[in-house]
């Protein structure tokens with residue numbers, strides 16, 4: 001039995017080691033990227049209206065997590081995506097999607113627990129009750145479980161085959177109006 005529980009930045013920061021354990025098992029990133037990723041996540045915890053959801057096993061250990069925060073000018077991801085969307089679709093479209101947005105920054109389920117509906121429950125819980133008019137995210141532009149999940153809960157593509165500055169992998173930027181359509 002898995003319980004979804006919401007928390008704020010203090011508990012997220014306290015549990016960063018377990019968060020990184022799930023992230024590493026789910027994403028299998030190169031070992032030399034882990035320290036940088038952990039620093040980015042720690043920084044995310046300080047962003048406005050930060051909210052984290054843990055999917056917890058009966059013993060309290062986390063099987064998955066998702067977190068997001070209010071996106072705003074001055075945040076790296078927000079500014080990069082805003083510029084790219086404005087270039088492609090105009091300022092009005094960029095403002096509509098990113099002017100009052102929840103940035104869904106991370107969602108990961110440990111491989112032992114994937115495919116059981118936890119990811120879907122996490123993203124619904126993360127978006128529930130948010131005051132923002134949209135939710136936005138980026139994900140590898142490949143036919144992954146994540147891509148499938150985001151489409152299934154209502155996200156549509158805003159940009160595809162997008163390469164972040166300094167990167168080389170292709171990402172999709174996706175968005176949905178809030179609240180999410182009912183399950």
Ligand SMILES: CC(C)(COP(=O)(O)OP(=O)(O)OC[C@H]1O[C@@H](n2cnc3c(N)ncnc32)[C@H](O)[C@@H]1OP(=O)(O)O)[C@@H](O)C(=O)NCCC(=O)NCCS
Nearest residue numbers: 026107108109114115116117118119120139145146148149
């Ligand atoms: C993406 C992720 C969070 C989804 O969590 P999950 O608990 O496995 O997902 P759910 O069980 O809620 O399934 C959600 C949907 O994805 C589908 N799905 C699950 N695994 C899939 C796969 N390997 N390929 C395609 N679809 C898949 C499910 O069938 C379900 O869709 P449906 O209800 O239409 O059948 C999880 O798979 C994960 O952590 N993946 C690795 C890390 C990652 O990619 N994170 C996102 C980075 S942006």
